[in-house]
Structure formats: structure tokens, C-alpha cells
Amino acid sequence: MSRTRRAAAVSFRGRGWARAAVLIPWAIPTVVTSRMFGWIFDGQSGVAHYLLTRLHLTDGYIDFLGDPHTALPTIGLADVWKTTPFMALLVLAALQTVPKELGESAKIDGASPWRAFRSLTLPVIAPALLIAALIRVLDAFRVFDLPYVLTGGGPADSTETLSTFGYKTLFSGLELGYGSMIATAAFLTEVLIAAGFASYLSRRYRALEG
Incomplete structure (x- = not known):
């Protein structure tokens, strides 16, 4: 495959707009x-309750944010929806640093796509994945806005975080x-947490260099 066709395979018209929309x-x-x-x-007039009712998945009132069993998963879903695009962008940037020669060599050697990803691609992008995980863990640990606005830490302190409790x-x-305190x-x-991640990352880099 020529260099032009390779570039066309990973690029498309409106690529920048697509990335902006994802973010x-x-x-x-x-x-x-x-x-x-x-x-x-919202348990009475929310879109989620309406869809579940129309799909006959529920026939009663579901108070997503007022029930201690569903409030925390609902906040978690909102947090994942908000932060996933940024994590995906970090992973995409890491994948773009993988040399194409690695994949071509794996194909020549007869490696399956999964084996090539596990043995070649994953070790290369592992440091970037760890950095993304560190950012995400620290962000989730100090989360304040979502639980404070949605539930105020309730019901029955089921969505209380260290940040909301301290506030x-x-x-x-x-x-x-x-x-x-x-x-x-x-x-x-x-x-x-950051020191633990940094220590593990430094050991990974030393192992790769060695």
C-alpha cells in the first residue's frame, strides 16, 4: 500500500470536526x-423513566436520584459520560504513537490481531494508559460538582464524597x-495515589529501556 493510501486509511474528511464533537x-x-x-x-417526568415505561421495562415510579440504591450509579453514569471523551482522546493520541512497522511485522510473522495488540501495541501505549488512569482516579476521588448539584450527598448520605463531606x-x-482536617x-x-502511579510508571520506563 502506498504512503498516500495509508494516510487516507487513517484520515477522513471532517476528522477535526468529528474530534471536536466527541469532546x-x-x-x-x-x-x-x-x-x-x-x-x-427525574422519576416522574424524566426521559429515562419515559423510555423504560414505553419499553415495558418498568411499570412503576423509579426515583433514580432519590433511592439510595440507584442514586450513586446514576451519578457514576453522568461522570463517565462527561469524562470518557477526554480519556478517549488520550488513548487515541497514544495509539497514534505506535509505529506502523510493528503491525506490519506482526502480520508477516502470522500473529493474530489480538496477539499483536497484546504483545506489541499494549506495551507501547501502557505508560499513556497509566497516565490516563491516574488522571481519572484523581478526578473521581475529588468529585464534588455532580453529587453536590444532583443529590447534595443524599439520599441518606449514599452519594456523599470526601469533597462534599468536607464542604x-x-x-x-x-x-x-x-x-x-x-x-x-x-x-x-x-x-x-499520584506517588504510587509515578513509582509504577518509573519502573515501567526502566524496564522498557533495559
Whole structure:
């Protein structure tokens, strides 16, 4: 295959617009996302309840954000919808760094697509995947906007996070010492998580270089 045809195989008209459209959920402010999902999963007039009823998957009232069993999964779904495009962009950037010669060599050697991905592509993009995982873990650990706007930490504290708990303690309860301790603990925990990822990444790089 010629170089021109190779380029055409990985490129298409409107590629930049497609990437920009994919990033729209990530670019939307979190408060707007929260209000949108609050409307979608409203138990009485929400789109989700309407679709489930029309598909005969439920015949009763489902309070997605008012039930302790469904509130946290609903917030998780909103968080995944918002952050997945950014993670996908990081993974795409990592995949574009994989030399095409690796795939061609694997085909010549008779390796299956799965074997080529597992043995060649995955080790190359593993550091980028770990960095993406680190960003995502830290972002999920300190999440505040979604649970605060959608449920306020309820019902029955089922969606309470360390950030919302610290905010309520510090600003609503005016327990300055306790609230400051919670904020400090959250910061130190994130530092430990980042240090763990950094240590593992450094070992991976040393192994690849060796």
C-alpha cells in the first residue's frame, strides 16, 4: 500500500470536526451536565423513566436520584459520560504513537490481531494508559460538582464524597478544625495515589529501556 493510501486509511474528511464533537461532553460545564442528568433521570417526568415505561421495562415510579440504591450509579453514569471523551482522546493520541512497522511485522510473522495488540501495541501505549488512569482516579476521588448539584450527598448520605463531606463540615457546620482536617486528608491521599502511579510508571520506563 502506498504512503498516500495509508494516510487516507487513517484520515477522513471532517476528522477535526468529528474530534471536536466527541469532546463536547467534556467541554460542557459540570453544573450544566448535572442539571441535564437531573432532568433525564427525574422519576416522574424524566426521559429515562419515559423510555423504560414505553419499553415495558418498568411499570412503576423509579426515583433514580432519590433511592439510595440507584442514586450513586446514576451519578457514576453522568461522570463517565462527561469524562470518557477526554480519556478517549488520550488513548487515541497514544495509539497514534505506535509505529506502523510493528503491525506490519506482526502480520508477516502470522500473529493474530489480538496477539499483536497484546504483545506489541499494549506495551507501547501502557505508560499513556497509566497516565490516563491516574488522571481519572484523581478526578473521581475529588468529585464534588455532580453529587453536590444532583443529590447534595443524599439520599441518606449514599452519594456523599470526601469533597462534599468536607464542604458541609467546613462551611455549613462551621467546624473549621474538623473540616480542615478532612481537606488535608483528601490532599494527602491524592498525593499518595499520584506517588504510587509515578513509582509504577518509573519502573515501567526502566524496564522498557533495559
